[in-house]
Amino acid sequence: MTILLDVHGYTKHFTVHHLGRNIPTFSEVSFTLREGEFLLVRGQNGAGKSTLLRCLYRTYLPTSGAALYHSHLGSVDLARAADVDIALLRRHEIGFVTQFLRPRPRVSALEWVAEPLLTDGMAYNQAREFAEAMLSDFGIKRDLWGAYPSTFSGGEQQRVNVARALILPRRLLLLDEPTASLDASARAALTRRLTALKAQGVTLIGIFHYPDEIRSLVDSEIDLQSEALPDVAD
Amino acid sequence: MSQLENLASPRADYAYAFLDPFAKRELRRRMLKAIAIPGYQVPYASRELPIARGWGTGGLQVTLSLVGPESIVKVIDQGADDSVNAANLRRFITRMSGASTTTDTLQATILQSRHRIPEEVMRDGQALVLQVPDPEPLRAVQSDSSKAHQMHADTDYSQMWLVLYEQLVRYKQYLQGASYPSLVNGRYLISPSPIPRWDTPKLHQAAHLTILSAGREKRMYAVPPYTDVYPLEFSDVPFQVEDQRGWIDTVTGALRGARGKFMDEIPQPDGTSRYGISDTGYLEKLIAQMRAASGADAAQNQVGATYYDDEGNFYKHGYLKPPVRPD
Amino acid sequence: MAISSPPFAPIDNPFDPPRLSDTTPLLRADGLVKRYGRIAAVDDVSLDVYAGEVVGIVGESGSGKSSVLRLLNLEELPNAGTYTLDLPDYTGVNLFALDRFARREVTARQIGIVYQNPHLGLRMRYTSSGNVAERLLVTGERAYATLRQAARESLSASEFPLNRMDDPPRVLSGGMQQRVQLAKAIALRPRILLLDEPTTGLDVSVQAAVLDTLKRLQRELRLAMVLVSHDLGVIRTLADRVLVMRGGRVIERGLTDQVLDDPQHAYTQQLVHAKL
Numbered sequence: 001m002t003i004l005l006d007v008h009g010y011t012k013h014f015t016v017h018h019l020g021r022n023i024p025t026f027s028e029v030s031f032t033l034r035e036g037e038f039l040l041v042r043g044q045n046g047a048g049k050s051t052l053l054r055c056l057y058r059t060y061l062p063t064s065g066a067a068l069y070h071s072h073l074g075s076v077d078l079a080r081a082a083d084v085d086i087a088l089l090r091r092h093e094i095g096f097v098t099q100f101l102r103p104r105p106r107v108s109a110l111e112w113v114a115e116p117l118l119t120d121g122m123a124y125n126q127a128r129e130f131a132e133a134m135l136s137d138f139g140i141k142r143d144l145w146g147a148y149p150s151t152f153s154g155g156e157q158q159r160v161n162v163a164r165a166l167i168l169p170r171r172l173l174l175l176d177e178p179t180a181s182l183d184a185s186a187r188a189a190l191t192r193r194l195t196a197l198k199a200q201g202v203t204l205i206g207i208f209h210y211p212d213e214i215r216s217l218v219d220s221e222i223d224l225q226s227e228a229l230p231d232v233a234d
Numbered sequence: 235m236s237q238l239e240n241l242a243s244p245r246a247d248y249a250y251a252f253l254d255p256f257a258k259r260e261l262r263r264r265m266l267k268a269i270a271i272p273g274y275q276v277p278y279a280s281r282e283l284p285i286a287r288g289w290g291t292g293g294l295q296v297t298l299s300l301v302g303p304e305s306i307v308k309v310i311d312q313g314a315d316d317s318v319n320a321a322n323l324r325r326f327i328t329r330m331s332g333a334s335t336t337t338d339t340l341q342a343t344i345l346q347s348r349h350r351i352p353e354e355v356m357r358d359g360q361a362l363v364l365q366v367p368d369p370e371p372l373r374a375v376q377s378d379s380s381k382a383h384q385m386h387a388d389t390d391y392s393q394m395w396l397v398l399y400e401q402l403v404r405y406k407q408y409l410q411g412a413s414y415p416s417l418v419n420g421r422y423l424i425s426p427s428p429i430p431r432w433d434t435p436k437l438h439q440a441a442h443l444t445i446l447s448a449g450r451e452k453r454m455y456a457v458p459p460y461t462d463v464y465p466l467e468f469s470d471v472p473f474q475v476e477d478q479r480g481w482i483d484t485v486t487g488a489l490r491g492a493r494g495k496f497m498d499e500i501p502q503p504d505g506t507s508r509y510g511i512s513d514t515g516y517l518e519k520l521i522a523q524m525r526a527a528s529g530a531d532a533a534q535n536q537v538g539a540t541y542y543d544d545e546g547n548f549y550k551h552g553y554l555k556p557p558v559r560p561d
Numbered sequence: 562m563a564i565s566s567p568p569f570a571p572i573d574n575p576f577d578p579p580r581l582s583d584t585t586p587l588l589r590a591d592g593l594v595k596r597y598g599r600i601a602a603v604d605d606v607s608l609d610v611y612a613g614e615v616v617g618i619v620g621e622s623g624s625g626k627s628s629v630l631r632l633l634n635l636e637e638l639p640n641a642g643t644y645t646l647d648l649p650d651y652t653g654v655n656l657f658a659l660d661r662f663a664r665r666e667v668t669a670r671q672i673g674i675v676y677q678n679p680h681l682g683l684r685m686r687y688t689s690s691g692n693v694a695e696r697l698l699v700t701g702e703r704a705y706a707t708l709r710q711a712a713r714e715s716l717s718a719s720e721f722p723l724n725r726m727d728d729p730p731r732v733l734s735g736g737m738q739q740r741v742q743l744a745k746a747i748a749l750r751p752r753i754l755l756l757d758e759p760t761t762g763l764d765v766s767v768q769a770a771v772l773d774t775l776k777r778l779q780r781e782l783r784l785a786m787v788l789v790s791h792d793l794g795v796i797r798t799l800a801d802r803v804l805v806m807r808g809g810r811v812i813e814r815g816l817t818d819q820v821l822d823d824p825q826h827a828y829t830q831q832l833v834h835a836k837l
Contacts, residue, residue, distance in 0.1 A: 017827035058816060060823040073581040082579040083802050083816050084611055089581070104776065104798055105769035119780050388662065392698040396684075399698070400691050402705055403727050468705040560705050 001034040003070060004172060004203050005056075010065035010079075012048065012055050025051045026224045029065070035171075038194075038204040038217045043224035049207045052224065053174045055079075056205070057096045058086045069094075069172075091120070095170040097162055099180040103149045109135065110145040113164045120168060134163040138189050154181040162190060166197070173197070175206035179213070187213055251298040252330040257281050261299040265445060268456035273418030275369050275386075280452040290323055290348060291449030293365035297327055297346045300361060305333040308342035313350040313496075313512035320348070337515040338535045349412070351433040353495050353513045354538035355549065356442035358459065364427040366448040369455065371415045371425040391423050391466075398466060402560045408473065416465045418457055423466070431475045432496045435548055436541050437463040472555035479546065481509040486520050491537055494546040516540075585647050587612045587785045588633070588753055593642035595628050602628040603639065604809035608787075612752070615779060615786040617800030617817060619793065619832070625809040626789045630757050633787060634674050635664045646671060648752065669699050673746025677758035679738035682745065685731040689716065689741045692730065696748040715744040718781075720774045736767035740774065747782065754779070754786045760795060772798050793833065797821055805829050 011027040025048035033039055041049045054060040056067055056078060067078040071093055076085055103112050114131035135145055138159040149160045158181045179187045191213055198217055208214055264278040283291050309324040311317035315337045328335055336342050339352040346363040372382040375393040394415055401409045412428040426434050427446050437444055437457050447454040457463055467473040478497055486492040497509040511517045519537045541549050548554045586609035595603040603625045610616045618626045631637050635656060643655045656667055676682040683692050690712035697711055716726050721740040730738050739759055746754055760768040776799060779786055790796055796803055796817060803820050805813040813826040824830045
């Protein structure tokens with residue numbers, strides 16, 4: 001299996017100017033990930049697990065270190081790659097599933113889930129079909145498809161979130177507590193889907209509050225040591 | 235006689251044709267420029283005349299610069315030779331120049347007119363001088379004259395087109411009755427003076443020279459002979475002239491040559507209307523013809539070819555198109 | 562990458578040049594400077610916009626963001642800087658160096674703009690459809706039926722109710738007026754759309770609807786958009802990348818989520834955390 005991601009000495013601290021302080025999170029994280037592997041990220045609350053994922057997705061800027069990603073178009077260091085390259089990777093190769101849904105106010109659940117397909121150029125009717133299938137898969141009732149996700153319960157929102165994040169094929173998926181607020185059946189659906197994705201060769205890095213459910217998928221683990229400060233930004 | 239009188243020209247109270255030679259020279263130069271740039275508004279220094287502004291001083295200055303002792307001058311106002319203003323102007327011109335006058339369009343070498351072009355086709359060698367109140371066709375859409383000037387320079391008439399669009403949307407027809415904005419030589423937009431729509435096509439590819447002059451606004455422009463003049467119209471909603479089908483001249487009735495000519499509508503006390511051919515010179519000829527036919531007097535002046543035939547067809551085929559009502 | 566620059570100096574771009582994307586940017590502005598008297602409203606601003614992406618410019622009033630937009634719309638000429646579009650007929654041409662007519666051609670056909678104040682962008686007393694049709698009239702369209710059809714298409718693409726297409730903007734609500742502006746801006750299907758605070762001042766629910774229309778239009782027409790706003794929510798919703806401006810300079814730039822979630826510059830941090 002080819003190496004997809006090579007992380008070396010990844011470090012992140014936040015510089016809060018008005019406090020004049022540096023807030024450390026994780027530091028000197030290194031790992032190598034091959035295609036189709038599942039890396040589980042562990043650590044205490046506040047250790048910087050989410051931060052690590054976000055530093056790989058470039059929502060946060062790593063302070064130092066390198067993350068060499070071997071995309072189909074070439075190899076780039078995610079820490080230093082141009083914005084447009086990262087935007088390109090996010091569109092085609094790297095996905096992120098968070099626990100937080102931020103849909104636009106007047107967009108229905110169906111449209112929200114279909115949108116990545118439409119942006120990718122898929123015809124409306126076809127995108128709609130795929131979105132409907134995803135929503136069913138994750139147990140969202142048909143009569144909610146036309147409703148606005150902001151009116152949904154936490155669990156329903158999370159399911160819509162996950163559906164949208166997984167609808168486009170990816171090479172690398174970053175999962176930040178994707179099972180938060182999901183009931184057992186939804187968690188099972190997610191596990192099924194992740195299993196299928198892994199079988200297709202998708203590489204996964206995940207933070208799971210209840211790792212036992214996906215234990216069978218895990219190929220390697222990484223444990224982040226927490227720094228001393230209690231008020232870490234995450 | 236003193237020595238000085240022997241040497242100088244005979245004393246005259248006025249220069250020939252009232253305007254001094256410098257004025258005439260400037261006006262002629264401006265006319266040449268106007269002819270060289272068809273439709274372009276040429277500014278000129280408008281002279282004081284014994285006639286108030288707004289009464290035809292622009293046209294008068296052009297006529298006075300063109301007139302000579304051999305000229306034959308016709309002056310009309312709304313088609314009539316005998317209106318007070320026309321009579322006034324004619325008398326002044328002939329007094330100041332010694333030129334002769336006529337009511338016959340075909341005889342005139344200079345024809346000064348307020349707001350009408352005669353019905354008979356004018357020929358090579360004739361000059362039509364139109365009196366213009368406001369030379370700026372863009373006045374309604376752009377009151378700032380320097381911006382309007384810029385629009386002319388850039389051939390940016392999109393605002394005028396927008397006005398036409400709005401008219402079609404609201405009223406399903408072009409609203410401009412007289413002074414219909416027209417494009418000269420494919421380049422400059424002009425106001426053809428407040429001639430009715432009926433007369434606007436007569437400017438297109440004419441054999442005669444047309445000069446339009448505004449004395450108060452101090453601008454003149456020209457349509458040289460054989461120059462394209464097209465009223466603004468959308469390609470799918472053609473320009474239309476006034477529909478006067480069924481209007482019969484009261485005096486001549488359905489005489490040949492009396493139909494399909496521009497009529498004035500004269501409301502009657504009982505609510506009906508009577509109609510009269512606006513071009514009185516032409517009407518006179520028709521009446522003379524009528525009398526000659528019934529044996530009374532010999533017909534004097536020949537009735538010439540007209541721009542519109544009795545069925546209302548314009549003499550240049552294809553120029554006017556059948557009406558289309560826009561959705 | 563320790564950041565210790567003084568508060569008002571821009572951050573040097575620590576990133577590599579693009580390597581994966583082989584396309585050149587659709588719009589490139591380099592070293593823009595615009596002075597009014599001694600004040601540099603725009604002070605050495607450069608930006609790239611790629612086809613199909615939305616670049617946001619965020620800043621407080623006086624930051625120069627609207628001045629940048631005016632320069633990009635060729636409404637004014639800068640004191641320095643170049644501006645190029647990667648389009649046939651315009652490759653390698655500095656738009657600022659073109660003559661008045663050529664500039665008018667570019668702004669008419671390739672660039673659309675939506676102003677914050679609809680009075681700036683619209684003729685309030687003409688019909689809404691007329692406002693849209695004017696763009697075609699400027700570029701020489703002379704068939705009435707074509708004008709009507711184009712107005713219909715653009716207005717409905719902007720989700721404007723066609724039964725009101727001949728109402729003048731004067732009688733429309735703020736949100737509807739913005740939709741007319743949008744329809745007018747896209748009438749000739751330009752490649753670039755410039756928006757200056759398009760939803761500021763609108764009711765919140767109307768804002769949401771207009772933003773949604775913008776997102777959909779941007780995707781369907783593959784527009785490159787430059788969106789100026791002081792509202793971080795709007796930026797986050799629409800922009801892929803963002804520039805933070807202060808005092809005429811770009812003090813930070815990056816992917817929208819990165820700049821808003823992990824701001825590096827002291828000013829950006831202030832701006833982000835000041836959101837109520």
